[in-house]
Amino acid sequence: METIDRERPVEALKEKLVAHADPVVRSADAAIQKARRAGDQARQRFENAGERTAERIRGEPIKAILLAAAAGALLTMLLGLRPRR
Numbered sequence: 491m492e493t494i495d496r497e498r499p500v501e502a503l504k505e506k507l508v509a510h511a512d513p514v515v516r517s518a519d520a521a522i523q524k525a526r527r528a529g530d531q532a533r534q535r536f537e538n539a540g541e542r543t544a545e546r547i548r549g550e551p552i553k554a555i556l557l558a559a560a561a562g563a564l565l566t567m568l569l570g571l572r573p574r575r
Contacts, residue, residue, distance in 0.1 A: 547554040
């Protein structure tokens with residue numbers, strides 16, 4: 491069992507707490523950095539997907555309109571099939 495310095499108990503306890511907390515803080519910092527990187531990567535992927543979509547729409551506007559209309563019709567049909575309350 492560890493003992494606490496009786497001459498300066500508060501400082502000794504503080505030092506022990508800091509020593510135990512330091513690895514936890516480093517681990518939390520690493521987790522935060524990892525989450526930030528993942529968020530940055532996801533943001534970049536969404537931006538790229540948006541740019542590709544816009545390029546496709548510019549390249550084939552009639553096809554894009556027809557696909558959007560078909561998707562809207564399908565969604566309307568599916569919502570119409572759901573049970574009424």
